[in-house]
Structure formats: C-alpha cells, structure tokens
Amino acid sequence: MQVEVAIVGAGLAGLSCARRLTELGVSCAVFEAANRVGGRVATDEVDGFLLDRGFQVLLDSYPEAKRALDLTAMGCRAFAPGALVRHSGRFWRIVDPWRAPMRGLATLRAPFVSLRDGTRMASLRGRALKQSAKRDGRSTEELLRDIGFSASLRESFFRPFFGGVTLDATLATPAWYFLALFGWFARGNAVLPARGMRAIPEALAAALPGSSLHFTEAVEVAAPGSLMLARGRRVSCRAVVLATDAASAARLLGSREEPKWLGTTTLYYGAERSPVGEPILVLDGEGGADRGRGPVNHLCVLSDAQPTYAPPGSALISVSVLGVPPAPDSALDADVRAQLRGWYGSVVGNWKLLRVDRIERALPRLCTPAQGGSGGLQRPDPKDIFVCGDHVATPSIQGALESGRLTAERVRIALGPA
Template identity: 40%
Template sequence: MRSTDGGRYDVVVVGAGAAGLACAGDLVAADLRVLLLEADGTVGGRMRTDRVAGFTVDRGFQVFNTSYPQVKRRIDLKALRLRPFTPGVLVHTEDGPLRFTDPSRRLRESRDLLPGRLASGRDLLALSALTARDALAPASVLRRGRDGTTLTALAEAGVSPQLVETFFRPFLSGVFLEDELETSARFFHLVWRSMLRGTLCLPADGIGAVPAQLAARLPADVLRTGNPVTALTGNGVALAGGHEVESRAVVVATGQRVAAGLLSGLRVPDGRTVTTLYHATARPPMTEPVLVVDSHRRFLNTCVLTAVQPRFSADGRALVSTSVLGSPGPATADAVLRALGEVYGTDTGDWELVHRVTVPDALPAMPGPVPLSRSTRFAPGRYVCGDHRATGSLQGALASGARAAREVLDDLRNGRTDMRIVSAS
C-alpha cells in the first residue's frame, strides 16, 4: 500500500510523542509511506530527559510502569536498564512515617497495615476487597463498570473518610495531578490494577529513553525533527516557511492545546499543571528507593531519585525530586523545602535547587464520568490521537496512537480520506 506518486505521502503524523511514535510505527509496519514531523529538536513530547548540573533530570517526575499492555508489546524492558522503587509508599503523618505496601510482595514490611495504625480493621477489609477485585478482574470488566469519581468509588468500596485523607488523597493527588479525587472511577480502578500487577521503575537514562527506543525502530527517512507544522491544508500540512507536504491523511498527535489549534472545532479537556523541584545534597536524606507522600499535602510526592537510579548522578551527590500542583512562587518553594526537612528528618539548609520544571498540561483532566477511549477520526483524512483522547498515561497515549493507525488503515482501504471535502466546507 506504499504510495508511489512522487513526494506525496500516505500519512503525515504531526508530533513525535508516545502517541505519534506508536501511530507512525504501526503505519510503517503496514507498508505505508509515512512522514513523522516533530517541532522540537528531539522526540518524546512530555517524556523528555535533560542533563542538568551533572544530573539526569526528567521533565517532571515520571515513573515507568511495567504492567501496561502497550508497554509489554512495544518496549524492550531489558534495554532500559530499569531500577525499581520499593513496592508501596511511605506516608508522612502526625505519628511519623507509616508504610502502605502490598503484603503479597513485602509481608515483613506490612506491619503498618495492622488494624489501628494506618487504617482500621474495617478499612483493611474494604481495602482487601477493593484490591482483590481490581487485581484479579479483567481490565475489560473494569472499563465497563459504572463510572463516577474516585472519591465516590472509594466511599462505595467502604473506605472510610479517615483513610481517604491519610493515604488515598495524598497519594492519588500525585498520580492524577488533582486533589479533589474527581478523576474517573473507572480510570482509578485501572490505575490501581496496574500498580498491583506491575513494578514502578526508572530507566537508567531517564524517561526519555522510552520514546527514543520507539524512534530508533523507524526507518531513517520517516522522522524529521525541528519541523513545526503551522496548519493543515486541503492536501496535507503546511510547514514553517510556507512549504507544503502532501499526504492522503494527516494524524495530529500533539498535546491537546496544539491539536485544538490545528483542528478547528476540536474539543479537548483541561490540562493539569505540575511543577517538580530538584534539589542536590551531598548526603542522601534516605537510602531506600521509595516514594514518600505527605498527609498534610504540602507537596504531591518526593523521593531520592539517586536511591532508585544511582546513574542519575555524575559525581555521587544525591538528587531529591519533589512535585507540587501548579506553578508555585518562591514562598511556596521555600515552604516545601522546610516540609522536606521535617519529612526526611534532616537539615535542608544546604540543599541546592539545581533545577525546576513546570509542565503545563502534564495530564489531561479526567473528571468522571468520562469515556476511556474515543475514536481518533475528526474529519475525512484527518485524525487526532494522544492521551487526551484516551487515558492520562503512557498506556493511554500508546493505545490512542495504535487506534489512530487502525482507523487510518481502514479508511485508506475503503477510500474515506479525501481531505478536499474538509477544505471545501
């Protein structure tokens, strides 16, 4: 099905984030003539890694979940040289740190789940039933369940308001990037399932190694970086400088705001903004590779990244990552640093802020009820994919890109991609 009419492509994919890379890869595998255009100088979208002050620093705190079906299908896990987090979470409370962990993985470390410590006996029964259902049920069953908000789902499962405030709200605020627990209940159950069945890790070269691996599998003539698309035309796309690339179909695989600018009339969800502060210190405040959350909600989460991946430091210093909602001012950043001193039980006066990253639209808002997957078809010959068309996760982005490829292939085979219909309307 490869095009032979000069410089015309079968498909132009706009945006080389996870969704665009998955879509382009599947279309190339179907023997189409594909061009993948990326505005930036490298691939990955929000999954990017920088080198700052001798540290490997992701653009915002990101973890890699090994349980996602699309990850298992597409990623060579061994090549990423993954290092895992300790299963579970440390919760900083008035009574000191309490560990929330899966007894099936770390029975010796689950003493804080004894009744009366982190949760009551009734809460533990409710939590056990919720966990067993989500871990054992097929994902298709969870996707078809009645939707609402995460807060409602926890209440219906019998989880008390006390446990919600002590653990679920502090923890899930960092997962969903919102602290009202308004995110879709069905998505919550799928996320809970993925955490129970998978392992949270960090790649040795940062999260940017994931899209880099996908890009490396594309033929050399498919990907062009540093090529921003300024508009969609009746025959393809227009590039900066006025050059037009012709194609039979165009897939917009950018973030939701750029997608809405290229596709007039496209409705997109709001985005969640998060800021991550990276502090360097001579001595690690904690040697365990564990995620820490705060029951007072002064920040979303924190961890010693170099305890998870020692390769993130070039000179042996420790790197501490701490994330907060929105884009805090200096006063908030100072308050966070004081809170970290309390949480880690150390003096943070000599910690050096080596990097700060604010990521607008880090995740799409998913207030329940919400569809977990939507068609990528926008108009004849025009498609849109990304996590904002599915779920706010790497799984969602890859799955949406895969769906776009399937729908493009189906339409090309059945002659439903005439973009001139769009330009004339």
C-alpha cells in the same frame, strides 16, 4: 512533498503510530515542531544529574510498555511497591500484603488504617485486577466512599498517592481509570530507565527509518490529504494523523473548545546522601497545603531507584507539588524546605536546588460525564483526519502509546488493500 501518511507530532502517540504503521508496511513521515522526539517526556543533564521535565515514572505493567519497549535493554530499575506515609510526626509503611506479606501486615499498625480498611483493600484489589471496570460515571472519591474506606485512609494514603499520579488531589478522576491504575500498580512496579525518561521516545524513534522524522517543522494547517508547514512547504498525503497535545489538536481542527489541563511542579535537589535510603515514594499524609503544613505532596530519591540519575557520591531528590503555585521559586523552595525539615531535620538546609519545573499543561483533565467530559472514551476521528494522543485515551504513557498504535491500525484499514 508527497508521503503516504503524514503524522503531526513526535510525542509518544505520534512515535507509536509511526512505529505501528512501519510494522504494517505503510510508509509515513512525522512532522515535529520541536527539535527532538518525546513531547512531554524529556530529560536534561544538569551538573551530572538526569532531570526529567517534571517527575515521571513508567509502569512496567503497562500493556503497551510490554508490547513496544525492551525494559531490560533500557536498563530500567524499579521503585519498591507501596509508599512511606508521613503522618503524626513519623513514617508509616503502606505495602500491598499480596506482594510483601510481612511488610503488608505492618501496614495495619499505621494509625490511619483500620482493620476494615484491610478487607476493603482486598476487595478493591480483586476488582482492579479483573480489568472489567464499568464506566458508571463515578469519580474516584465517590468509589472510595462507596467501598467504605475510612476517611483517614482516604486522606492520608489515597489522596496523596493517586492525587500525585493523576495530578488531581480532589480525586475527581473517573473511578474506572483509578481502577485501571490500581491494577497496574498491583501487577507491576514504577521504573526509571538508565538514560532517564527520554529513553522511551528514543527507543521508539530508533525503530523508525531515520528519514521519516522531520524536526523543527511546525504544522500550521491540517486538511484531509494535506498539511501546510509553518516554513511554507506543502505536504500531500493519503491520510493525516494529528498526534499533538489536546490544545494543538483543537487549534488544528478549528475547535474553539479550550481543553482543560492539570499542572504540577517538581523541585529537584542534589544532596550528599539520600534522606530516605531506599527506592520508595514518600507521601505527605498530614494534609499538605490545604492544612497549612506545606506544599509537598510527595517526594522520592530518584537515585535510590536508578543510580544513573546522580553523579557518584550524591543523591537526586525529586519533590512534587500539585498544581503550579504563583509563588516565585525562592519562596516555594523555602516553603518546601520548611516542611521537609520537619521530616528529615536540618540536613535539608544543605541540599542544593538544581531546578524547578513548573508544568501548567502536564495532563489533560479526564472528566466523568457528570463533569462534562468524554470519560476518556475514544472519540471518533473527525472526517478524514485521524486523531491520537493521551487526550483521546487516558492521560498517561500507556494512553498515548495505545492510542498511537490503535490509530495506525485504523489508518491501515482506511487506506484499503496494499
């Protein structure tokens, strides 16, 4: 088989790369080991509920989402900005005062927020919106301490909120990436498409000629100018793009380096009624598993934001636990319910457990140079083989889409005049 550009992997990075190449008039073929597009972004229909494979949201402020996706056509519905924080036995609302001035003022009533935190939040917001974060090697934890946020705000808000986004409760994530995330949250909303998160790869794939996608075609060997497929076929091409996850890319490039991953666990419950009653993230601000109160980091009622996620007359609750605990599902479910009974009362016993998603390899760990990482800087492509994916950009939908597009542009230049 002869193609111009061969792309390995039909996750968001591979699809974004294929789409940009198509726009640039370069023909390509995508070889995907699975029988569907999307990679780590997938949605299943279970008893009339839409269950994403692990809790995920799209930020409508991601520059690449604006560039590549029609969020209106996808029927995206938004979560409210901010969060409800469980602390001292009740819920406190934390809202960006620039977006909701009255509710923002209420934030100052929370016992874990000081007046000084308010002014420091204003300066953090200003820095994040400037989008010029210096990659100075600091971690998020170090940045928050250096700015001078109170320990109580760090523990009760920043740790569960950004620990939940980056899947790293130690807040070791590089500060520059935290600032980028903070800026996107300040500028936009977390949204869910009507068909679930699968709508994102489906929309990208719809823009490609159907013949360019080849499913259940795992690539065994990648070399400059050719691929060897597991089913024995050889593909010749002018350029190879590896758009796989970090571990598969390392294997195909012959690297012995074992990429580091962050994991997460999502428990989905069906209920007759939403325990929250509004589309907002609810954080455990009491200290989570470390302080022995239970495993829950955050929860939200997905159907409060996007009603298509649950059949009429019911609600879909998503509960997130950081990491992948060794306890069996039944024990984890019991611990989660015990913690949430303290929040919502005995009704928690009526919720139906729909599924537990344990995802060991959810996000590649983004390290500061001091931790031995590349800090998320685009690594140069190895000779003659192009590499894209969230592991060479940022561990996010934005990172995967952007690295796919930029790689397509590098490939176009490398191929020379048409």
